[in-house]
Structure formats: structure tokens, C-alpha cells
Amino acid sequence: MRGQKEGESLQPLGGPGAVIVAAAHELKTPLTLISHISHILADEALDLSAEEQARYVQRLQLVSQRSLRLIQQLTMSYRLQDAAQLAFAFALQPVNMREVCETALHELTPYAREYRQELQCALPMRPHMVVANRDILYDVVINLVDNAIRHNAPGSAVQLMTARRADRVRLHVHDTGEGIAPSDITRLRRTMGRAPQPFSGHGATSGLGLYIAQQLAGAMGGRIGLGRAPQGTTFFVDLLHAKQLSLW
Amino acid sequence: MATILLIEDDVLLADCYVRWLASAGHKIQHVPDAQSAINAADEHRPDLILLDMLLPGANGMQVLHILQSHADLATIPVVVCSNALPDPAPNLSAYGVKNVVNKTTLTRPVLCAAIAGAI
Numbered sequence: 001m002r003g004q005k006e007g008e009s010l011q012p013l014g015g016p017g018a019v020i021v022a023a024a025h026e027l028k029t030p031l032t033l034i035s036h037i038s039h040i041l042a043d044e045a046l047d048l049s050a051e052e053q054a055r056y057v058q059r060l061q062l063v064s065q066r067s068l069r070l071i072q073q074l075t076m077s078y079r080l081q082d083a084a085q086l087a088f089a090f091a092l093q094p095v096n097m098r099e100v101c102e103t104a105l106h107e108l109t110p111y112a113r114e115y116r117q118e119l120q121c122a123l124p125m126r127p128h129m130v131v132a133n134r135d136i137l138y139d140v141v142i143n144l145v146d147n148a149i150r151h152n153a154p155g156s157a158v159q160l161m162t163a164r165r166a167d168r169v170r171l172h173v174h175d176t177g178e179g180i181a182p183s184d185i186t187r188l189r190r191t192m193g194r195a196p197q198p199f200s201g202h203g204a205t206s207g208l209g210l211y212i213a214q215q216l217a218g219a220m221g222g223r224i225g226l227g228r229a230p231q232g233t234t235f236f237v238d239l240l241h242a243k244q245l246s247l248w
Numbered sequence: 249m250a251t252i253l254l255i256e257d258d259v260l261l262a263d264c265y266v267r268w269l270a271s272a273g274h275k276i277q278h279v280p281d282a283q284s285a286i287n288a289a290d291e292h293r294p295d296l297i298l299l300d301m302l303l304p305g306a307n308g309m310q311v312l313h314i315l316q317s318h319a320d321l322a323t324i325p326v327v328v329c330s331n332a333l334p335d336p337a338p339n340l341s342a343y344g345v346k347n348v349v350n351k352t353t354l355t356r357p358v359l360c361a362a363i364a365g366a367i
Contacts, residue, residue: 025332028331029258029261029331032331032351033258033260033261033264033352035352036264036354039356040264040267043356044357046271048269055335059260114259115259150258151304153280154259154280178304
């Protein structure tokens, strides 16, 4: 059937080629958007008001930032696969999960607003401390929230919650979008982190963001997982609870 | 000028197409997924459907199948707008597709010409 041909480009591939194919796919939409907005800004026939021009320029900046973030995270993810580099790349220390989440949400709020999304942070006032590298944890949170924003229905919210489970702290990132097809959930749970895994129900997703998030979380001794939700999708990241207080 | 049902899951891309098509005098209704598209096509009977292929849930090809399975919807001309079609693009005329445009290289004149050629 012809219709399956388009989907074939999203089928899981093995080996390093999977990451390249997924990255190419993930960058297509933001680059297309940058191209379209550039044409709109240069098109005198559209007679944009100053306010409209400013809005499109802001969109250009947000979409460019997102593309650069993806490239930076891909590079980081690749470097973390090298055990020799990993040992020297970063130090793990107690990190305040709430502070990281609030900072990440602050950065993503303008982007979420463009997608008509609200970001909600329901983390306890008494912070959950985790064993992590702050910069890498920040990238993981940005990645999961960005993923939720793009696959949520306009006018809805992305929620962040944490829960302490034994020696672990779990951060939930929940969206109320269409959710993932049941047929894909088992496969995703089984293979997450091995290679980018495309799945249905989340539009044109290649699964690259989750793959990167798993690589980054794994480097901190954590893991990404797919939770249960009556509506929408919940991804979580588990990290070791830190008993020592953070200095900041 | 025409009433156009735009099926596109990315709201920022959709905004670009609405801007381009509105400048040509078209009236646009935007929906983000296949189910909303079928409902809107059934309720409003647009003059043309502008269809993205990769959608949440059912994809664009399934939308084409559903449209073709209803005699009163099968006659609505469709323009496919996608960044994931094989090269060369498949012949989708049997599914009511009048034109196929490549999203990655799309501009306002190209889109407006594809719409004008399909109505």
C-alpha cells in the first residue's frame, strides 16, 4: 500500500544509522519552519504589522534555539557512549530537582506559549535531592518537556511531578495528548534507549528525544521510563536520591 | 476564493499556511488530527483539503482512504503537503489527490499555485 511508504522512513533501524535517520527527521520540521517564517518576513505582499513581525522573529529565535539544543544534546549523547570520556566528563553531586525543573520550565515557557500549552510544576516545596550532574539533568528535563509540548493538544497543560520511591526519586512529565498506541507501549518499554524508536500516536515523532534522554539519564545512573496514565502520556526519569544536602 | 480545510499537526507550521492562504483570499479551517479532519470535512464540506501526511493517530493515507469511502467526500480535491514523501512522490490521484507539494521547499507562490491548480 502506498500509504505505508511514508511510514517506512520511521521504522526502527539498527546501528548508528538509526540515530542519523532520526536526527534528520527531527530537524526537518524546525528547519522547514525557519524557512517558512523567513519567507513570511521577507514577503512584502503580506504587509505584516510591526507586532506581527516581532512575533515571527521571536518564533524564529525559539525554533532555532530548539534545533541547536537538539544538536548539542546529540553531541553530548554521543560523547557519553565513550566510557573513557564519561569518567572525566562530569561529576555527580546532590542536585535540587525542583530548582532544575523550575529553571527548565522558565526557559521553555515562551516556546510552550507558541504551542498554546501551559507548563505546570507540582513539585514539593521541600526539594527532592538527586545524585546527578545539574547540566545533564537540565537537558533531560528540557528534552522530556519539549517532547510533551509538541505532542500535546493545543490549549492543554504539561505537568511535572516528583515522587520518592525507596532510594530513588522519580520525576513524572505528563501530557494530556492522544497518548501512545497500546501496540507501541510494550515495544517502547522493552527497547527504550537502544536506538531511536518511532511510535504512533505522537504524530511524526522519531523517538530521538527519548533516546537522547535515556543516554543522558543512564550516564547518571538513572533511567527513562514510560508510566501509566488514564489519558495522555507520562514519561518519567528515575534517579538515585541524594541524602547529602545541595549547597545551592 | 475557496474554503480550505487544513490538516496539520504542528500549530506553528499551520499558522504559516493560514497566513499564506488567507493572503490569497481563501477561508481556512485548521484541524490538527485525522479524526477532527473527517468530522470537519463531513460537517463543512470544504472546497479543498490541504493534508499533511504524518499525523497523530491515523495518518494522512488513512484520511484519504476514509474520504474515498464516502461518496459525498470523495469528490473534494486534496493537496498533499508533506516532508516525508519518497522521491519521486507517489501517484495519489486515485485517492482524490490533485497536487503534492514538498513541505521543506514550500513557498507562498508554490502553495497558492498548487491550490489554484487543484480547485
